[in-house]
Amino acid sequence: MLRKVRKAVNSNTKKGKNVSAPPAFVTYGWCRSSYAVVLSLGRRGIDVHVGDASPLAMSRFSRYCKSFTKLPDFFVEPKRYFELTCEALKRTGAEVLLPGHEDVGIFCRHRGDLPSGVSIALPEWDNYRIAEDKFTVLDMAQEAGCPVPETIEVTSLAELKNMARTTTYPIVIKARTGNSAKGVRIVHDKDEGADMFKELVQTFGLFHERWPIVQEFLPGEAAGVCVLYDHGRCVASFAERYLRCKEQGKFGTSTLRETYDNHQLISKAVSIMDRLEWHGVAHLDFVADKNGEFRLIEINPRLWGALALALFSGIDFPYLWYLTALGKDNIGPGVIRNRKIKCRWLIGDCLAFVELIKRDKVREALRLIIPERKCYHDDFIVRDPLPLLLEISDYFTKFIKAKGSMNPVVGNMIR
Template sequence: MSVFFTPVSNGLPPALVTYGWCRSAYTVVRSLARRGVEVHVADSSRLAMCRFSRFARSFTRLPDFYSEPVAYIEALAAAMERTGAEVLLPCFEDVELVIRHWDALPRATRVAMPAMSDWAVAEDKLNYLARVGAAGCPVPRTWQVSNRAELDSIAAQVDYPVLVKVRMGNGARGVEIVDSPTELKDSLLAMVDTYELAQHRWPIIQERLAGRKFKLDGVFCNGEPVGMSPFEILRCKGAGKFGTSTFRRSVDEPTVVEHATTALRALNWHGMFNTDWICDDHGVPHLIDINGRLSGGVAVPYEAGMDLPWLWYQVSAGLEPDANLQTCAGVPVRWLLGDAIAFVEHVGAGKLREALGMLKPVRGCRHDDFVWSDPLPLVGEALDYFAKFLGARGSVRPMTKGMVR
């Protein structure tokens, strides 16, 4: 007897989900298969967790889209043809490649994505600030640096600590907290050298907000919201809730939803997105980042009742989006492997109390990367991370050229 999940025949067009090594793509696969969609998976890693899921109909190995963009698009187009998939759901920065090379994909391909001009603004950690700020969305104070003289001047006037951030990055890569003028200058110039940044792409300097931290994931259709769901960040891989989140809880935060609506309308958004928010000393949430793709924590809205992958699929396929979905506040969701990595990092840094707190069980907690009915993806995820760990010579945050720019 087959161990694979078999969708019912219901006329829903088959889908292909990329970036299948990541838990966010796994949430998409689970969501759509349970809705009766035939789901195919693609990724550059042979250990991609989604290929081990009983919800995946097939797996296609693709080139790395950072290092081989043309080959990636060619292989992706071939995978769409071979599997018969009609809806394409690019789950990471390959969204940009799909936008740029849309005409290279099969003509029947359906996908929800913004215009290239809107994508470029949203993905730039400097450029989006002016547009959404002008629309009324709160954003942190930010300074642009293009030469050493400007760097010296800004370093002498800002209040510390501040953040140094590359214009385009992923996770906590290319982001540092600095506490003094010397640290600021050393950190920024080191990033310029490490990532080989052109002068017009030097990192920005941004005030550090220290209040509650939220994410909001959502789907827009032609500049209007289809579904959005905020959740609070309770723990991250790094100390002080810094870096990729590993433990969060769904919340009812209408102010965050209101500001996110303002921001994404200003960007005329179409498709999936995620946003990051930190409150100031007065409790006002400020938008600190936008990404035109799934977040790693998209399982939180999904487990709380807001099935964003399904809404994304519906918008992509040209179907009427489900208007009856609601988020249930108070649902805790944990990234198991992320907490395991964070535990090792915290122990190594001597933060034993924080590390031990990760071992505390939480009643009713759900997971990004594990469900009892489909246990093998967690094994694949662990093996994939271990292989990347070895390939990166012991780094728990492996880098691919082009990821930070």
């Protein structure tokens, strides 16, 4: 089924350009997930235009990027970001909009104001709000029959103090909305719990109704499930296992992961997204409890950082998402077979290396230098080398601006 679609869409390719395929506009071009979209579509001869707040955005310098538009930071200026993206869509003639990050929410909410003729495959605003809230989504998961960690919504500091006396440590304190482990703290004893909770509230200016949640710490392995939906129907799904993360342990953004043949895990994810009547892409994070049972931690209702793993394994989520936005209805339901591979985020491992050196963990840091055999990379392919160099430059620039932070927070990112 998938081969037939590829043949139909690529039948009018001329000198590397697919003359019949509508051009696409990809946002958040500095991120490796957006680069994977540019790579996927560009190699098929589809014109791909890129937008981002950074002039050093890695996708801008890809051989597959048709044009670049400088946009404001959507966390800081969401209204202006939307307006300038609409202007870019008109100017470039892009007919498919593929948001690269949490700007998905902006376009979900204001889809009716997009230029005429622009196609998207994004969830309804109410469903998106449920999925992005790390507390609300757990109720939905339980209703779908998926296990979740014990989680408490804190309503007062007195409640938090009483909880500290009876809780088994470690525990997790996390903001209800955030990304890349920002707004997440691991608490190891009762003495530091209240301080970490207050620090989160004060640092990010969280209102009482958006106070952090307290969650059971799960000690098992971490895995993820990636899905694409077409108006409530699962078009493609894929599981991955995290082998290494940027933060200590298997916590935070993964830097090395492998394909994972776990149909039971995929079934859990699909049951949740079916209940949400999803439309578009999403990524679900699971961690195993002490008995080895995977429990849902959160949903990323957007593209995910490790997108390249699925792409190189044979499941072309960006292209399938593009087709879904165009209303193609013959791209085949269910799980598409993939091959066993690993994929590594080079810059992520570099950031982890620096953090470990700062903590005098030299031996652990040196392990990150060892090359992985038969491994693909999120941010580098031989035929398109410039994006990696610009990714390095972009991260270094942000590192300096953030005064040495490896995971900087801007604007309304944690809420």
